[in-house]
Amino acid sequence: MRLSELSAVSGISPASIKFYLRSGLLEPGQAVHPTRAEYGDAHVRRLRLIQGLRSVIGLGLEDIRRIIEASDGAETSGHKRLALLATVQSVVLGFSNSGTREPPTVKELVLQMGWPDEDSEARAAVGEHLAAMTAAGVAADPAVLVLYARAADAIADAQLTVTDGQRSVEELILTAAVGMHLHNQLILKVIALAQASRSIQRYAQQGPHTQKGRDGDASQPFDESD
Amino acid sequence: MRLSELSAVSGISPASIKFYLRSGLLEPGQAVHPTRAEYGDAHVRRLRLIQGLRSVIGLGLEDIRRIIEASDGAETSGHKRLALLATVQSVVLGFSNSGTREPPTVKELVLQMGWPDEDSEARAAVGEHLAAMTAAGVAADPAVLVLYARAADAIADAQLTVTDGQRSVEELILTAAVGMHLHNQLILKVIALAQASRSIQRYAQQGPHTQKGRDGDASQPFDESD
DNA sequence: ATATCAAGATAGTGCAACTATCCTGAGCGC
């Protein structure tokens, strides 16, 4: 198909497609003439990947390119997919690995969860982040960490099962990244809900709160609009 | 103090301060003359808040303004702080509330967690997000949701205790937002670690995996520096 | 009285992600 058709199929403007071509995010397509190139299904998938990573996760084109580069030749074996997933994680989460040494909490966590006690970028990232949080004065409670890990473990397995069934690398990446992102957002919102719930429980005694009349305290008619 | 001193104290360039003034993020300060204005401690705090929300969480100025607007007059009582925290959540997490009706899972979760069965933006957001995930084909398992909720519950309480002790509204917001953000990042990284761990366990049998989850790709010599 | 410095306004910068325009050259009709 031609660029214009590719545009029609993918829903991305020809101008943007050209832009992606220029940026090296999309391969040039089989050039049948100096002025005519043929695009295939791989291009459609690639565009979908780019679009998905941008719109859903909000990745920049630079990050997307890194993922795409890592995806080259990863169709084949399971362990190559593994490597690819690691890269996706690394890019999506912005791993830096600035060489902090791992807090003991991490090893404890790994052992407690029955995870293989191996180095990985993700593990280093967890260690670093814990250190950073401690440094920022918002140290994470190890008990909370275990709760996180249990939740994480549950979704990790589910995610892997889903990603296992993907046909193309593009779908693999998209499923992994989008799934990760959506779960993350979900957790955040659950935390928000937990905080809201806890707040209500805490402040119900102190001040009147409007909605459901959990307490009959009507001493001060506060305006709670924001 | 003058603008220049405010700049010196806060470490933000006079130009940026002016920009914030124009944007309405910072109040104009007591104008003693048409050409001289007096800034106070509140301005310093406000600037710190803006800076923190931008640099740590990466919020846009528009979002920051929404938070700031919500913070006006929230110094006083506990339940106003509650409302403020809700706004902070709403902005940081980008709540939209487009009117999806809540999946039954949410009420079950709330009951199971012993949270007050009340409406809130956070609750609506959870409901919507679950619906969205289902729609996207990555439905969240209720069992997983409970795991999330347990983790969320644990940190919510801790977070609230921390935020309770804050002196100024600005510190309150910053603590809440930064804490939330850091926990978010932590969870993501733990998920990444879980996935990496699970992957290793899965693929260890199928293919050779090399220490770091990567191997030298023989087919194409692409540069894998990151 | 004027030099100077601060406050306010206006316009410019840099980056990211497009988007619009132009140019060239191929295929097709006449």
Add this chain to the structure above:
DNA sequence: GCGCTCAGGATAGTTGCACTATCTTGATAT
């Protein structure tokens, strides 16, 4: 065969955001 039109490729412009630099005006100090 010749030009018209349209696709592909390159170049430059646009938009949005967050500043940043400059310019103007007017008050305070000398």
